[in-house]
Amino acid sequence: MTFSGSGFTPLASASVMLDDATILSGLTVNPDGTLAGSFLLPSTPPVTGDFFFVTAGDSSGRSAFNVVHIIAPCLRGDVNRSGVINASDAPALVSALLAVSVDPDTFCVADVNGDGQLNGLDIEAFENVLP
């Protein structure tokens, strides 16, 4: 997970908090007032729907925050987003194939054969990925 921000006091010391826990400390704001870096999220694997408040603050009391929403990696065939591929995904797959349009996350899990289209070929591919 990367973060970046600007408007901090140049060369001030800074830290980053994830929710209420300090995850990075001893940082120094860049001369142009920007601050950037990266950290690992504590939830492994991250669960869809999780979210974290990321707060970056400098020693002069300037801070910025953002909310990180977790979207799980696309598991093709897990159309109902339960974390596993099984027969329960079939109705969701059919709904996605019949829908006029779907959101990008649904498109990814419903495009089971990964060809960039939602059609009957994905049903065949779905049958092949069923355990």
Ligand SMILES: [Ca+2]
């Ligand atoms: Ca497809």
